[in-house]
Amino acid sequence: MVIVLQPSTFDSNLYVNPKCKPSPVLIPVIDLTESDAKTQIVKACEEFGFFKVINHGVRPDLLSQLEQEAIKFFALPHSLKDKASPPDPFGYGTKRIGPNGDVGWLEYILLNANLCLGSHKTTAVFRHTPAIFREAVEEYMKEMKRMSSKVLEMVEEELKIEPKEKLSHLVKVKESDSCLRMNHYPEKEKTPVKKEIGFGEHTDPQLISLLRSNDSEGLQICVKDGTWVDVTPDHSSFFVLVGDTLQVMTNGRFKSVKHRVVTSTKRSRISMIYFAGPPLSEKIAPLSCLVPKQDDCLYNEFTWSQYKLSAYKTKLGDYRLGLFEKRPPFSLSNEFKTFYDAKFGRKKLPEEDSNKDQPDDGSSNGDVNTNSSQVTNSAQDGNTGLANGNVIREKPKKSMFPPFDSAETRTLAESLSRDIIRGNPNIKWESIKGLENAKKLLKEAVVMPIKYPTYFNGLLTPWKGILLFGPPGTGKTMLAKAVATECNTTFFNISASSVVSKWRGDSEKLIRVLFDLARHHAPSTIFLDEIDAIISQRGGEGRSEHEASRRLKTELLIQMDGLQKTNELVFVLAATNLPWELDAAMLRRLEKRILVPLPDPEARRGMFEMLLPSQPGDEPLPHDVLVEKSEGYSGSDIRILCKEAAMQPLRRTLAILEDREDVVPEEELPKIGPILPEDIDRALSNTRPSAHLHAHLYDKFNDDYGSQILK
Ligand SMILES: C=C1C[C@]23C[C@@]1(O)CC[C@H]2[C@@]12CC[C@H](O)[C@@](C)(C(=O)O1)[C@H]2[C@@H]3C(=O)O
């Protein structure tokens, strides 16, 4: 059966070039009880990435009950709804969609399918609503899980996917990372003259989404030739949307459907969408049964958590899959390129090929091997005096390198030595605000064994592998440097992603040389940042790279085992934002796992007082407000916020200078005025926390695997 969809007549240039097509578009309507439903589903996924489902088996009264309860929630006063806000990403949100500046004409609730995994924002959603709301949500989620696995089973059957249930089990298992979103597009006082953005154009990142709405129009999908078509609402049916992950797994045979919601009537719209996603650690790649020739594989492998994290770094309408295509597309934005480079190293993008002047040495792109400027020769001088005046132990002068068996290894060692901060990175514990637990655990695990080796033998042999995990921007590198400063150990600062990208092919040898060097310079600390890049990464071009990355990982595990067996003081301090990506073998070797969380209010206060001190004679800065409003901000976010506030007085001064025709000589330049409380308000409304979105996942990992302080 097909229904007819009208091409949208909406031609505001707010939206990307919507071509208008005169003839109506036919969208499949699939009766799930019909015998050829699976054939129709596959055809619909290939043609539109979108179809309507009838005879789905969900009780109509469950649909209306959930809708009624959602309406009641949205009708609550803002003071109550705000208790579940801002979303983290779960909870209640209004107007802002995601963390990167997208806005829409809506308010919404986002809930993890496993309600228990939600944050306190999730709990707050249900605090002022009757129990039946939560019960209806739970039953609805079960139904959605059932329907999404059924649709995927049909796809599996029709495409003869092997191994069986390869797709459907991803949404059935309890670890599935699915979520439910309830959107409310409030009614307007007047019928708008122009259509407005309800929810900007985008594709859904997951496998499939199941959408149901009331009978208000607004949903549009983009069909193959770029035309936007209106989807006629139908409160008793579901619409199924192919998401990016299913596009990848079918190697592009199914396309994730671009869609948006425009609001053109006075009437309010309410929609509920279940996003069926795979487990966070699931490796996503084209199914080999759908890609007989390896060369035809369009996407690199990634885990769902990698994709999700990358999605949260992008804007709603960005083409996210470009990051994972074998050949990155031409249209990546600069932010995307920086992220791409940082994650995957410096692979030239096609449009850069002509730019011969650009250095290709990783220096301009956030490639993390930029420490060469910090290389000093202090350890070469043999001074390994311990900081803070406790005991000064003199060590015999050491040559820069141990003897090597070949010129090749020596070259590698030389290259590596550029990544060594020798001696003292000069970061004091006191300069790291907060993180008291992490500091305490680190001092006990690394600092004390180096300072007082006598106590740490036999059963108390020091931990050799330590993992610092937590959201990005929380100070993991600073902590590692504080360890190196206090112990005056030789500090090897290595980014795992650059080991993988920069020394492709040689990376396994490089790890061997790194550990040789570390032993040579013991006591030493190897700081392996982004360890997940080694453990979960798979190469881009075919089999040989998979082999190489497997060997690299094995070599790292062997070297870490070697450390356990000796008394040499070589510590591996690994850091990751994606602890759940690490496999069991690596976790076993990183015996001590320390959470580096987002800063608590005290720590945030310390940072604000340090970065934005109130000046005598000026109006005191509202540090209390800053502390209260910056919940969920990481250390880096706070730095950005403070910079934004500090820019305001400079902007005022620059505006005065801009009006002057002559260039003001330096000695006559006006003084920059004070930061005003309104500058703080402005900075707060212009910046958003980027790191809090997965805070609950880190807590969960910490509960399951983390090291706690014994009281
Ligand atoms: C702008 C954003 C909102 C979003 C996360 C993102 O950074 C990019 C993807 C967006 C999206 C679209 C589909 C779903 O509504 C959603 C929950 C998802 O998984 O990806 C949203 C994200 C969100 O609003 O949190």
Ligand SMILES: O=C(O)CCC(=O)C(=O)O
């Ligand atoms: O509200 C709708 O109908 C669609 C919303 C949507 O696309 C989303 O939440 O991802």
Ligand SMILES: [Fe+2]
């Ligand atoms: Fe969507």
